[in-house]
Structures are given as structure tokens and as C-alpha cells.
Amino acid sequence: MKINGYKENFELFTSVDLHKTSKLIYPNKNNLSKDKYRDSLDKLLDELPLKDGMTISFHHHLRNGDYVLNMVMEKIAQRNIHDITIFASSLFPCHKPIVDLIEKGIVTRIYAAYISGPVAEAISFGKLEKVCVMHTHGGRVRLVESGDVKIDLAFIASPTCDKLGNISGKHGKSACGSLGYAVTDAQYAEIAVAITDNYVDHIDEYEIEGRYIDYIVSVPSIGDPKGIVSGTTQITRNPIGLKIARLAADVIRYSGYFRNGFSFQTGAGGASLAVSYYLKQIMREHQIKGSFASGGITGYIVEMLEAGLFDKLYDVQCFDLEAVRSIRENKNHIAISASKYANINDDAIVNDLDFVILGATEIDLDFNVNVTTSSTGIIMGGSGGHADTASGSKVTIIVSPLFNARIPLIKERVLCRTTPGESVDVLVTERGIAVNPKRTDLLENFKRTNLPIVSIEELKEITDKYLGVPEEIALGDKVVAVIEYRDGTVIDMLRQKLNR
Amino acid sequence: MRLTKPAKAGTYESNDIYIMIYPTEEDTFIEIESIVSELYGKHIRQVIEAVLKEHNLTNVYVKAIDKGALDYAIRSRMLTAIKRGLEHE
Structure with a gap:
């Protein structure tokens, strides 16, 4: 079976006994440059080798308060780049502007472990040109280290970043705590960019090591604190x-x-x-x-x-x-x-x-x-x-x-x-x-x-x-999403939603 | 039997249904908006039709806005609306 935008030699899920590949790629980046800082995203994008068909990654620690994904994609769209794969750990309702880029053929493929809101609807109704691959949190790391996905450019929303590119999520006005999902992006991207709203001289404790980071850009704000973390999560009273x-x-x-x-x-x-x-x-x-x-x-x-x-x-x-x-x-x-x-x-x-x-x-x-x-x-x-x-x-x-x-x-x-x-x-x-x-x-x-x-x-x-x-739900023929199990075998394929 | 006046029953709360019924010169007509129309749209229509039939009601326009009510809730909202619609001023 051929699915537009998905590898041809995929294996179907058969059981929870994991299919492991022995050949893994290990991160070996060691960028010790002291000249990583750029004062605007535009200046940096002028410098970067942007091209059609590239894969761009983002993490979702700023959840529904994230500004970085929209900010970067808007600027890339202005540069007339097409056929982009978004490799995001998750997408939320705040990423609504991406629907427009999907309709214009600027974004043609999406990888994510979780998608909610307008982007999810657009995918369900078959608007994405190629397929959407839905993986697990662990499966996302496997996708990269197995070579199934090669990240060309990673944009890492960074609550605090120092001159060497060391990144911490624990401090700054957009603090979100752990940066667990972003580590892979930093380690494996061909080019990794830290986008921060708290650029400091030096931090001692960090979740992401500076040697993986190639560029640092300062912006006024990487996210809306109200969407990043909730105040207090309440126990149900139902x-x-x-x-x-x-x-x-x-x-x-x-x-x-x-x-x-x-x-x-x-x-x-x-x-x-x-x-x-x-x-x-x-x-x-x-x-x-x-x-x-x-x-x-x-x-x-x-x-x-x-x-x-x-x-x-x-x-x-x-x-x-x-x-x-x-x-x-x-x-x-x-x-x-x-x-x-x-x-x-x-x-x-x-x-x-x-x-x-x-x-x-x-x-x-x-x-x-x-x-x-x-x-x-x-x-x-x-x-x-x-x-x-x-x-x-x-x-x-x-x-x-x-x-x-x-x-x-x-x-x-x-x-x-x-x-x-x-x-x-x-x-x-x-x-x-x-x-x-x-x-x-x-x-x-x-x-x-x-x-x-x-x-x-x-x-x-x-x-x-x-x-x-209940009545049967009728779905179309086009496969809009491939559901990958944690080992990369295909556990299901989701077909197009035809009407409401 | 025919309604004497328009009537309504129910709420827009989750798990409830809002029923509006109007006397009309036309044939009976049922319009349903439901959050579960794809799963239970036909079933909900049957429940409403059954209640109308039990009361031998004709020439009624039913508008139902459903928020996932179960059969007994649909029936009771229908019964209340019909009772109100049959009252005289």
C-alpha cells in the first residue's frame, strides 16, 4: 500500500513485542562557537539555507500558549518556501494559523504525538497534501534516531538561554519547567536554533546543552503564560x-x-x-x-x-x-x-x-x-x-x-x-x-x-x-493519518472525514 | 389532536434536550440539531415521532436542540412541551 508522503516499506503492528532496529544514529554535535547570537529572526532566516521540502521541528512545552511555531512559520511562508514538513511534538488550538499554510501548500506533512483544534480538523477533512504521522512521545525519539525523520531545522522555544546556548525551562517569564520533548530536536537537528525571551550571560543548570545549539535569537515573548501552564489543576467534583x-x-x-x-x-x-x-x-x-x-x-x-x-x-x-x-x-x-x-x-x-x-x-x-x-x-x-x-x-x-x-x-x-x-x-x-x-x-x-x-x-x-x-460512522478512502506504535510499526490508519 | 399554542421544554445543558413545538397548517415536520446526530440522529427522531404518535398529534412543527439526552429525557421533555402546548389560555 502506498500512502502519499509515508515510507513505502512500513511494517504493520502485530503485537506489543517491540520491533527494534539495531542501527541507531547518535548525536555528535559539538558547536562551541561564541558567535551564536542574532538580534532578529529575520536576520537569522536570511543566513539559513531554507529550501522547499525541508523538515522543521518544534516542541510543545508552551502548550496552548506557544508563540514560536506560528512566529517562525509565518516568516518562512513569507519567504516563499513550500512543501514543508512540520515535526512538532504536539499541536494545539493556538496553532490555527497553520491551517492557512496547509491550504496554500506551504505545509504539506505533519508529525505529532497529539493534535487538537483547527489543525486537527483540517487534517481529518483531508486538507493536508501528504499524510499526517501520529506517533507516541517515545516514538518521536525513535523516529529521529533511527533515521526515519531527519530534522533540517529545529526552533526551540527557550524560557532561558545563555550565550553558549545552554537552555533552561525553569526560569524566565515564560518558564515551563521540564524541556523533555525538546532534547531530541536539539541533539539531532542539522541546525538547532534557540528562540528565547530571557537571554542571559550564564546559567549553571540547564536541560539542554549549548553544544547542540547553533544559533540564538531573542524575541519579546515566546508565549502567553496563561496558556503555558494552568494556575491550579483541580480535582473533579463530579x-x-x-x-x-x-x-x-x-x-x-x-x-x-x-x-x-x-x-x-x-x-x-x-x-x-x-x-x-x-x-x-x-x-x-x-x-x-x-x-x-x-x-x-x-x-x-x-x-x-x-x-x-x-x-x-x-x-x-x-x-x-x-x-x-x-x-x-x-x-x-x-x-x-x-x-x-x-x-x-x-x-x-x-x-x-x-x-x-x-x-x-x-x-x-x-x-x-x-x-x-x-x-x-x-x-x-x-x-x-x-x-x-x-x-x-x-x-x-x-x-x-x-x-x-x-x-x-x-x-x-x-x-x-x-x-x-x-x-x-x-x-x-x-x-x-x-x-x-x-x-x-x-x-x-x-x-x-x-x-x-x-x-x-x-x-x-x-x-x-x-x-x-450507535450508527456506523462512514469515512472516506483517503488515508489522512498513519498511527504509529512506539516501535514505528503502523497500528492503524485513519481515513478522511467526509462531512459533519 | 392539535396544539393550541407554541410551547417549549428543556434546557441547553449537556445531557439534556431543548424541545420547541409549534402548531402549523402544514404536515408534521421535525427538525433536530444534535451533538450526537451522526451516532443517534435516526434514533432520536424515532423517539420524538413515537411520542407524537402516542398523543395522536398532527400538524406540529418540532424543533429539537439536543445536547446528548437519553431516551427518557427526550420523552419527558416532549411530554412536558406537549402538555404545555395543549393548555388553554
Whole structure:
């Protein structure tokens, strides 16, 4: 099968046993120049070898407050360069101006682990000339070090940067904490540019080494602080969400893996956060202390570190202001790269996880999970670290209500497979807990409890009783996105959305 | 049976439906806007039609704005709207 803009010799996903390539590229850059600084982006772009067909990379640590991607792409578009591949770790609603560049054929291909907002819609409706490749956070590193993607130019939004190009995310008016996803870009890009709004003489502690950086440009602002980190992430007050969270905490407690030194990851969604709230109570009650918590870190997890419930936090991305403060102040709150977080070719943190709490927009009877599209087939997210952590952790727990606003969670078959069911162990809903039948150990341990264990088929029947069986969603023939598993095998292909 | 006056019931809240019904000289006509129209559009129409039929209502224009209501919510909003639409001044 030939997909426009995708490698021809791709392999289809067959199982969670990883396909590893032995030939990897290692970063060997050592730019010690003292003449990296340019006083404007325009002057730098005059100097750079811009050409049609190039691949330009960005990171998403400034999330929905990012100015850098739009700023750079606007200037490149003015220079009449076409057929550009954007290799961004994620894209958000703030990147709406890219839709115009897609329509003009300036941007023809996109790689990302997560896409939401107008760009995601444009891709779903088939506006991108070539394909969109949706990878995982760990898979992005693999794409580069395996040579599947060669980054010509990396533009690295840098909250603080010194004269040598050392970059820190911990300081400056646009501080975002960890810069985990940007490390690969700096290490592997043919030319790496730091874009900063806090250019200083010297910094001692940094997440990205200056020897990887070729140029530094100062701009008035790299992002809108309101979009970069949220103030305080709140626990859900929805009684259904709280019930699910309490059940998920009990699943952890009775799983057989809840013991001193256990490790844990959860997302920043209201229900996931509530799991930490109940877990904290259970840890105190049983005097259990964890070794580490990882992932995108929130103030809630910081509180658990500071209360001595975890020894360490491994942080690839800070979600809120408390996390940014903590990574500056706590020596056991450690910034890690995307490679160290989730790359299959690295000694990744996800492999040491005991528990991960994840969400789902759809799950099917084989426990396959979709977090890439809505239930009508429009892209509204992506794996991020979903497939990576599900694969690495001993117990993968999906938390979600069975339905909300008549949108069902459980489908006969997911519209888009992001994470294979083989790596998903438990589904916790407000009307019961379904365990993947292959996890006989968990099923055995739960027998001795009063947890409401049911089969996933039963949960689907309950859903169908309330909602009715949904109509099939008709999608077109054109493949608009290739979904890559963390090892680069193709786990699904998303077809074009035809109409609303 | 025919409505005596226009009536409405429901809200625009998530999981609810807003029903407006109007007496008309034309044949019955149902217009639905729903956040789940691709998944349950036909089903929602059937539920509304069934309620109209149960009340032998003709010559009614129904406008429904759905935010993901379940069948029982759709039925109860329809019933309330119909009851209000049959009241005399």
C-alpha cells in the first residue's frame, strides 16, 4: 500500500513485542562557537539555507500558549518556501494559523504525538497534501534516531538561554519547567536554533546543552503564560468521576503490586487527579511509600512528593505552576528527556512503572483504546505517552464514565486504535470494573475483594441498553493519518472525514 | 389532536434536550440539531415521532436542540412541551 508522503516499506503492528532496529544514529554535535547570537529572526532566516521540502521541528512545552511555531512559520511562508514538513511534538488550538499554510501548500506533512483544534480538523477533512504521522512521545525519539525523520531545522522555544546556548525551562517569564520533548530536536537537528525571551550571560543548570545549539535569537515573548501552564489543576467534583477514581484507587490497592517502592503515573484530567487523592489516603492508611511518580507532573503529585509519599518525581513536562516551582526547588523532582521517559531504545522510565492511570475516548471489546479521534472520527488528541506507558507499566488502568452526553465509551471496534488492548489491563467505570481476561493474576486477586468486577461485554450491554446501538460512522478512502506504535510499526490508519 | 399554542421544554445543558413545538397548517415536520446526530440522529427522531404518535398529534412543527439526552429525557421533555402546548389560555 502506498500512502502519499509515508515510507513505502512500513511494517504493520502485530503485537506489543517491540520491533527494534539495531542501527541507531547518535548525536555528535559539538558547536562551541561564541558567535551564536542574532538580534532578529529575520536576520537569522536570511543566513539559513531554507529550501522547499525541508523538515522543521518544534516542541510543545508552551502548550496552548506557544508563540514560536506560528512566529517562525509565518516568516518562512513569507519567504516563499513550500512543501514543508512540520515535526512538532504536539499541536494545539493556538496553532490555527497553520491551517492557512496547509491550504496554500506551504505545509504539506505533519508529525505529532497529539493534535487538537483547527489543525486537527483540517487534517481529518483531508486538507493536508501528504499524510499526517501520529506517533507516541517515545516514538518521536525513535523516529529521529533511527533515521526515519531527519530534522533540517529545529526552533526551540527557550524560557532561558545563555550565550553558549545552554537552555533552561525553569526560569524566565515564560518558564515551563521540564524541556523533555525538546532534547531530541536539539541533539539531532542539522541546525538547532534557540528562540528565547530571557537571554542571559550564564546559567549553571540547564536541560539542554549549548553544544547542540547553533544559533540564538531573542524575541519579546515566546508565549502567553496563561496558556503555558494552568494556575491550579483541580480535582473533579463530579460524583461519577469521584466514584470512578475511588474504584481505581482500590484497584491499585488490591492488585497485588501495591507495596513499598511502587511507582505511579497519572494524567492531569480531573478524574485522573482524583485517583491520586484517594491513593494518597490509602498510602497513608497502609503506611506505604512509593519510589517514584512520573510523566506530566501536576501540583497534586508535587504535594505527594513533599509529603514524603514518593521519593522522586521524573518529569518530562510540567502541567501547572506548582510543578514548575517544584522542579526549581526540589532536588528529587528531576527533569527527564522524552528518550529517558519512553523511548524503546533507552532505559526508559515507563518500563519501571507499576501503575498508570489513563483516559480513553473509546475502548473496544479487545481493550483497544482510542485517544486519537472523537467517536465520529475527527482527530482531537493522540497518544502522547498513552501507548508508551500502557506498554511499560505492570498495571494499566483506564478510567472513564461509560457514557457522557450520549457518547458511548465502549464500541464493538474503536474507530482508531491508539493503544493496543494487549497492553491495557483494567477498565474502571461508574458501573463496574472490567479486567482484561489475560490478566488472570489480577482477576484472582480481585476475587477476594468486593470490587464490582464484570466483563467488558456486560458493560457494553449496559451502555447499549441506555443509549441504543450507535450508527456506523462512514469515512472516506483517503488515508489522512498513519498511527504509529512506539516501535514505528503502523497500528492503524485513519481515513478522511467526509462531512459533519 | 392539535396544539393550541407554541410551547417549549428543556434546557441547553449537556445531557439534556431543548424541545420547541409549534402548531402549523402544514404536515408534521421535525427538525433536530444534535451533538450526537451522526451516532443517534435516526434514533432520536424515532423517539420524538413515537411520542407524537402516542398523543395522536398532527400538524406540529418540532424543533429539537439536543445536547446528548437519553431516551427518557427526550420523552419527558416532549411530554412536558406537549402538555404545555395543549393548555388553554
